[in-house]
Amino acid sequence: MRLARVIGPVWGARHAAGLDGRKVLELETASGGRVAAVDALGAGPGEWVLVAHGSRVRDLTVGAEVADKDIVIAIVDDGQADGGPLGQTARGGR
Amino acid sequence: MILGRVVGELWATRRHAGLDGQKLLIVKPHCWYCPPFDVAHLIAIDRLGAGVGEDVIVCLGEPARRSIDDEAEQTAAGGAAAAPGYQGAAFYPVEAAVMAIVDNVDGIELP
Numbered sequence: 001m002r003l004a005r006v007i008g009p010v011w012g013a014r015h016a017a018g019l020d021g022r023k024v025l026e027l028e029t030a031s032g033g034r035v036a037a038v039d040a041l042g043a044g045p046g047e048w049v050l051v052a053h054g055s056r057v058r059d060l061t062v063g064a065e066v067a068d069k070d071i072v073i074a075i076v077d078d079g080q081a082d083g084g085p086l087g088q089t090a091r092g093g094r
Numbered sequence: 095m096i097l098g099r100v101v102g103e104l105w106a107t108r109r110h111a112g113l114d115g116q117k118l119l120i121v122k123p124h125c126w127y128c129p130p131f132d133v134a135h136l137i138a139i140d141r142l143g144a145g146v147g148e149d150v151i152v153c154l155g156e157p158a159r160r161s162i163d164d165e166a167e168q169t170a171a172g173g174a175a176a177a178p179g180y181q182g183a184a185f186y187p188v189e190a191a192v193m194a195i196v197d198n199v200d201g202i203e204l205p
Contacts, residue, residue, distance in 0.1 A: 001137040001190050003104075003120070031134035041108050050106065050118070050137055056156060057187045061110050073187050074109035074118075081102025081120045081135070 001052045003076070004029045008045045010036055018067030025072065027051060037070035038062050048076035095153045095193060096136075098123040099204075100144050104137060112186040116162075119144060119192065121152055124204060138190040149196035149204065158191035 004027035012019075025039045027049065035051065040062050043049050049072045058064065061071050102120035106113070116139045123136065138152045141162060153161060 001188065003135060003137055029134075041110070043108075050104070050109070052187055052189050054155070054189055056159065057189060060112065060187045071187065074104075074106035074113055077105045077107050079102055079104040079120065 001050055001073070002029055004035065004037075004049055004051050006043050006045050006047050006049060007034070016067040018065050022062070022066060022068070024068065025049075027072075035070050036068065037072050038066055038068045039072040041072055041075055043072055043075045048079075050074040050076060095151050096123050097125055097196065097199070098136065098150060098152055100146050100148050100150055101135065102146060110187050112188070113139075116186075116188070117141070117143075119150075121150060121190075121192075123152075124149070125202070136190050138192050139186075139188050140192040142192055142195055144192050144195050149199070150192045151194040151196060152190055153193045154190050156189075159186050159188050161191050161193065162186055162188065 104118040
């Protein structure tokens with residue numbers, strides 16, 4: 001599981017049937033990488049979220065038919081890391 | 095499994111039901127490892143009570159999920175209310191869990 005910040009939604013008119021009706025978000029991970037994850041919780045741009053990866057996680061959260069293995073499993077309220085606020089540390093990378 | 099240090103904690107209200115009651119820790123890996131994605135920090139659930147600054151061993155993938163499964167099954171079998179949406183074995187949408195709190199390490203220097 002990793003921490004990421006929501007960049008914004010991603011749309012595609014032509015998409016796999018497994019993505020019908022699903023909200024896909026573009027996320028920036030704490031180390032600066034980008035990932036597109038399915039969101040069933042309603043995260044908005046700028047929010048920090050917890051992303052889990054894998055088919056089992058997908059099956060247990062949004063359903064086995066979904067064509068994405070990165071899933072938003074929690075929207076972060078608050079946190080602290082390295083003795084400071086979450087955002088700063090997360091952007092600090094390695 | 096990887097060795098890392100707990101650098102922080104997370105709180106989330108809006109979350110999947112499988113994360114209810116789980117403590118979430120931010121763990122920074124000490125040693126190089128090869129994740130399927132690029133990460134600086136891992137988020138792992140913790141049932142052992144690790145605190146910030148402690149070194150822990152984090153298990154990744156399916157075994158992490160199974161490690162917390164027994165307790166869930168007991169809850170379900172014991173008549174107590176199972177978590178909403180409980181679906182049986184390996185219910186938790188989790189892929190990293192704290193397996194051990196490290197007392198001492200020989201062989202490598204930790205910062």
